[in-house]
Amino acid sequence: MRHVEISGRRLRLREVTIEDVDALHAVYGDPTATEHLPFDPRTREEVEESIIEAMKSSETEPRRLYVLAVTDLDGGEAFGVARLHIEADHPHSAEIGLGLRPDHWGRGIGTDLIRLILAFGFRDLRLHRIWGARSPANTAAQLAMLVAGMVEEGRIRHHVRARGAWRDSIVHSALEDEWEGHRDV
Ligand SMILES: CC(C)(COP(=O)(O)OP(=O)(O)OC[C@H]1O[C@@H](n2cnc3c(N)ncnc32)[C@H](O)[C@@H]1OP(=O)(O)O)[C@@H](O)C(=O)NCCC(=O)NCCS
Secondary structure, three states, X not given: OOOOEEEOOOEEEEEOOHHHHHHHHHHHOOOOOOOOOOOOOOOHHHHHHHHHHHHHHOOOOOOOEEEEEEEEOOOOOOOEEEEEEEXXXXXXXXXXXXXXXXXXXXXXXXXXXHHHHHHHHHHHOOOOEEEEEEOOOOHHHHHXXXXXXXXXXXXXXXXXXXXXXXXXXXXXXXXXXXHHHHOOO
């Protein structure tokens, strides 16, 4: 699917562009926002490179990676990012990731964003399974995924190397048929 633009009750998702570098750097360059992510805060240049990569991969066929900017319904400056990556060997399944600028946390936006990504994946991309992995300490991500209907599935031991140590991940997932009951985005 090309030129994605979808809206929920209060959020809009659209393709990232090079104009979003500063907005995304406010997420991925922020020590608070990256505390539970498996990488150190990124420089502006690193964020710019990742956006260029995302834009390139949006042209590939079949498309496997969607990196979408999160805005309000008026389409103002992006305050978050959502990623959906379709597995090459299991194209019915995709991993998601998300991040919001910290001044937008704690108001249910993360939960709404997950609902919107699930709607995009199941309704528009016809996926069967969508999953996300979080740090065991990431309570906000845990609650947002549970409230949005993603079931806690299990623990991957020593899944990632983060800040010089092995870190487990907790996997959450949603299946297409379960999602039917949560389609109110
Ligand atoms: C994870 C993230 C998207 C959640 O966004 P958010 O808008 O703050 O989430 P919500 O407001 O929808 O909160 C979801 C639940 O978590 C709770 N919560 C939010 N922040 C919390 C915190 N720091 N500690 C404990 N609970 C928290 C909320 O109260 C809410 O619970 P409720 O529905 O019972 O009220 C956001 O914290 C973020 O961008 N974090 C940095 C990147 C990241 O960790 N991404 C996820 C990787 S898996």
